[in-house]
Amino acid sequence: EVDLKSGGWEVVWSEKSPHGHLVSSFVSPEEVKRNSATLEAGRFFMYHRVWTRETLASERERRLRIQGEVAEKLKDRDAYFEKLEDEDENLGSKVMSYAKAAKSMNDYRSSGYEESLFIPLYDDQVLKLNEQCIVSTRGIVYKMNKGEAEKIGDSRVESLRTK
Incomplete structure (x- = not known):
């Protein structure tokens, strides 16, 4: 178990796209290894697509x-x-x-x-953020490297806890 620091998130919508982006960011204070995967210490981001029910x-x-x-x-x-x-x-x-x-x-x-292919066809591939917004359970994990996003893995969200 790792105590992630400086967590935050934001939903960003673009007028030119039918979906938005749920971007979250965390800092891992130490390197984390699990099986053959390694998450280096430092800031990383997770990105998941978000839609309204209609879109x-x-x-x-x-x-x-x-x-x-x-x-x-x-x-x-x-x-x-x-x-x-x-x-x-x-x-x-x-x-x-x-x-x-x-x-x-x-x-x-x-x-x-x-x-x-990034558009989820089935309801078990999405989670409800609120009454209007739906988020994909599949996303990507990336870090910034010299100003460029570098994909370091995939993410899966199984549940959301809301207030």
Whole structure:
């Protein structure tokens, strides 16, 4: 057990984002080791995404839509790659298939899929902060290193104690 010092937290909302950020900060007065993980002495931060009930519902719908679109793009890509491997296809057809496969991958990369994976689909992946705010149980732990955030691990919150 470690007595963390100088704890604090803040919820930050951005007008350009459907979610906010619950950022908490603590100072560990000593190095802590558990299994193969080490938390160095010093200040560290935990970051979890926060939504209102309405924005989380909307984002869940968006994630499901994106997943469906991505599944189609990857299916198309695989079909184009099959044509590339088909010995009966002529060179012009193979060039077109390669271009279409590359476009499918570009569409995938710009789809927002990777970012959408941070949207919790199920209620057991979130906790209620209050009547309007929901926080993700998954987050990251990081420290600042020469002015840059450096990820040092993942965090999981199992419960919240409120006043």
